[in-house]
Amino acid sequence: MKKRTFLKLTSTFMTGAALANLSCSQDKPANELRNWAGNLTYGTANVFEPKTVGEVQEVVKKCARLRTLGTRHCFNRIADSPDNLISTKHLNSLVSLDTQSKTVTVGGGMRYGELCRHLHQNGFAIHNLASLPHISVAGACATATHGSGVKNGNLATSISAIEFVNANGEIVSLSREKNGDEFYGAVVGLGCLGVVTQVSLDLIPTFSMQQEVYLNLPLSQLENHFEEIMSAGYSVSLFTDWQTQNVNQVWIKRKISDGESYTAPKEFFGASLATKNVHPIIEISAENCTEQMSITGPWYERMPHFKMDFTPSSGEELQAEYFVPRPRAVDALKAVQTLKDEIKPLLMISEIRTIASDNLWMSTCFQQDSVAIHFTLNPNTDGVMKFLPKLEEKLAPFGACPHWGKLFTLAPAVLQSRYPKLNDFKQLVNRHDPGGKFRNDFINTNLYGNA
Numbered sequence: 001m002k003k004r005t006f007l008k009l010t011s012t013f014m015t016g017a018a019l020a021n022l023s024c025s026q027d028k029p030a031n032e033l034r035n036w037a038g039n040l041t042y043g044t045a046n047v048f049e050p051k052t053v054g055e056v057q058e059v060v061k062k063c064a065r066l067r068t069l070g071t072r073h074c075f076n077r078i079a080d081s082p083d084n085l086i087s088t089k090h091l092n093s094l095v096s097l098d099t100q101s102k103t104v105t106v107g108g109g110m111r112y113g114e115l116c117r118h119l120h121q122n123g124f125a126i127h128n129l130a131s132l133p134h135i136s137v138a139g140a141c142a143t144a145t146h147g148s149g150v151k152n153g154n155l156a157t158s159i160s161a162i163e164f165v166n167a168n169g170e171i172v173s174l175s176r177e178k179n180g181d182e183f184y185g186a187v188v189g190l191g192c193l194g195v196v197t198q199v200s201l202d203l204i205p206t207f208s209m210q211q212e213v214y215l216n217l218p219l220s221q222l223e224n225h226f227e228e229i230m231s232a233g234y235s236v237s238l239f240t241d242w243q244t245q246n247v248n249q250v251w252i253k254r255k256i257s258d259g260e261s262y263t264a265p266k267e268f269f270g271a272s273l274a275t276k277n278v279h280p281i282i283e284i285s286a287e288n289c290t291e292q293m294s295i296t297g298p299w300y301e302r303m304p305h306f307k308m309d310f311t312p313s314s315g316e317e318l319q320a321e322y323f324v325p326r327p328r329a330v331d332a333l334k335a336v337q338t339l340k341d342e343i344k345p346l347l348m349i350s351e352i353r354t355i356a357s358d359n360l361w362m363s364t365c366f367q368q369d370s371v372a373i374h375f376t377l378n379p380n381t382d383g384v385m386k387f388l389p390k391l392e393e394k395l396a397p398f399g400a401c402p403h404w405g406k407l408f409t410l411a412p413a414v415l416q417s418r419y420p421k422l423n424d425f426k427q428l429v430n431r432h433d434p435g436g437k438f439r440n441d442f443i444n445t446n447l448y449g450n451a
Contacts, residue, residue, distance in 0.1 A: 035072045039318055039381060043082035051090040053171065053197045059086055060195060060437075061169040067440050068195050070139025071111065073132075074405035075319050077442045078143070079191060086195055088138065095198060097122060102203045103160055108138040108196040113308045116300035124203040128152045128235065129303040131351075138196040143404040144188045144363045146372065147303060148353035149235040150227075150326075154365060156187050157358045161200035164193055167433040171197070185421070185428040188362040190404060192425075192443060193432045208256045209234065209302035210294045212264040213278055214271035217247040221269040226330050229269055230354045230371075235303060238352040239280045242340040247271075248349075249280065253303060256296050264294050280305065280349050317348060318384050320391075321374040321403040323364040326354060328398050329371035335394040336373060342390065346383055348376040361421035364401045372403070385409065412449035422447065 033042045047069065050056045060066060065083035072079070079085075088109035095105040102124070106115060113133035119125060128147035130140060137155075139145075146154035161175040162183070172194065174183040186193055217238070222229060230236050233252035240247045250271055256262060266273045277286035277293060286292075290302055300308065324332040333352070336343075351374040355365045364370065373395075377384050388409045392400065401418050402408035416422055426447065433439070439448075 035074060037075060037317055037319075037379075039075060039379060040077065040080070042085065043077075043080050044085060046083065047085045047087055049087045049090055053091075053165065056086065056091070056165050056195050056197055057169040057171070059084075060165050060167065064437065065440075066195075066437055068139075068191050068438075070109070070136035070142075071134065073135050073139065074143065075407050076405065077440065078405055080442065081440050088136065088195070088197075091197055094118060097124075099124075103200045104203055105161070105198060105200040106137055107198055108136070110137050111135060112137060112140070116308065119203065120206050120298050120300055123206050125206045125299045126158050126201055127204055128155060128158075129300065130155065131305040133300070133304045133306070133308045137201070138199055141187060141199065142189050142191060142196065144360070144365070145403075145405070146353065146355045146365075147235055148237050148355070149233075150231050150354045150369070151356055152235065152354075153356045153358045154360075154363060156360055156363065157356075158201045159187050159199050160202050162186055162196060163198035164189070164196045164432075166194040167435060167437040172432065175200075181424070182428060184359050185361045185425050188360045188404075190362060190443065190447075192429045192438050192447075194438060207299050208258070208296050209253055209299050210256050210262065210296045211251065211253045211290065211292045211302045212294050213274040213292050214250040214252070214268040215248070215274055215278075217250050217269060217271035219245050219247065221271075222247060222333070223330050225269055232268070236354070237305070240350050240352070241347060242337050242343050242350065247352075248282065249274075249278065251280075251292075251305070255299075262294065280351065316379045318377040318379055318381065318407055319375065320377065320384070320388060320407045321372055322392070322395050322400040322408075323355070323370045323372050323403070324395065324398040324400050326369040326371050332371070332373065332395060332398045332400070335397075336391065339387075339390060339394060342387060343375075346377050346380060346387055348378060350375050361425050362404075362419060364403065366419070366421065374403075412446050415446055 033045050048059045050059055063084045067079055067081040067085055069079055069085050069087045091107035092109040093107045097104050111134055130145050130147050141156035141159055144154050144156055163173045166172050174186050176183050233254040235253040237251040238247045239249040264273055279286045279289055288306055290307055291297055353372045355370045357365050357367050357369045392410055399418055402410055
């Protein structure tokens with residue numbers, strides 16, 4: 001396998017045609033507007049970049065069809081449009097930090113990497129982070145993106161209030177405290193309700209963490225001690241290539257209290273403690289990975305796998321991910337490993353993480369403690385898309401749900417059957433977007449299609 005940088009991100013945005021008084025240009029042709037991995041060319045170069053909520057309202061009122069762009073981290077067409085796109089990149093301010101209610105309110109385009117240092121400096125943290133700190137808060141939450149930890153819900157579970165501009169150009173504000181079910185339906189909104197302009201997040205006191213990595217965990221130990229292994233730290237990730245009877249790496253991120261000293265044991269369920277920093281793909285330099293070797297640091301410098309100050313270049317990879325009930329995780333992993341020969345030429349690495357259940361209607365962990373099985377794949381689109389139906393067939397007995405922003409081929413009827421609140425969500429969408437302004441082919445097919 002060619003050694004490519006794992007999990008990469010582009011930091012530049014290309015813009016398109018403008019409505020009057022909005023900061024946009026048409027310098028780049030449509031075929032140059034791509035997602036960060038480069039596997040997807042968007043259907044239009046008409047990208048509006050409002051700087052205020054008022055400008056968002058103006059764009060929404062004038063456009064018949066519209067979808068929202070965050071950091072363009074999705075691998076499928078969930079955020080695409082053949083007509084108009086609106087970028088939240090300039091809506092990236094820290095609106096307020098309420099130390100009494102322990103909440104922070106940020107603009108829809110704020111990235112986690114821009115937020116975390118400020119929170120830490122003021123004595124606060126958020127409960128979890130994804131592998132990359134470069135993604136936008138609103139975009140990550142809209143697709144139920146997650147970190148790991150048996151007690152940690154996905155990133156959207158920290159939202160306590162949300163503001164969006166609906167299809168009529170009206171500002172809608174919902175909160176967990178005041179709006180009950182409507183709030184739970186809107187948080188993982190898949191871009192269907194409108195343009196998210198602001199979110200408020202629950203905060204916890206800042207804390208320190210340390211991280212260690214263990215190598216070559218025997219699968220037999222995973223089978224017999226799955227819960228113990230995945231509960232060994234605040235956040236635990238397994239990395240595997242499925243090719244041997246071992247899990248390649250176990251990454252354990254643990255909270256460290258002030259004055260606490262913790263010495264990691266040399267062995268962990270038969271796995272050996274790494275003696276230097278490692279990358280999830282062992283052959284690649286760990287230079288850009290967060291500090292390991294049990295060195296204590298702030299939560300935001302340990303929870304992601306990659307450093308805040310590292311901005312990767314646009315990458316050559318594809319990603320797919322499926323969520324299964326945690327009690328059935330080991331059987332699901334065994335099912336995947338039966339495909340190891342077919343996975344081998346396509347795979348860079350797989351990651352296995354745990355996510356706690358939540359009450360968000362369109363979350364992949366709705367009322368179900370889950371395990372996510374993630375695949376970082378070589379940029380062989382034809383090969384990957386031929387392989388995914390075989391993988392989905394293996395995971396079908398476990399009711400697997402795909403990540404909303406990654407590649408999948410699951411039939412719409414099957415996907416819809418795995419979301420018990422889907423009809424309620426459609427009613428909520430109809431209330432805020434009765435004409436389907438924010439719907440696109442991806443939404444029409446996967447939420448409304450009958451195939």
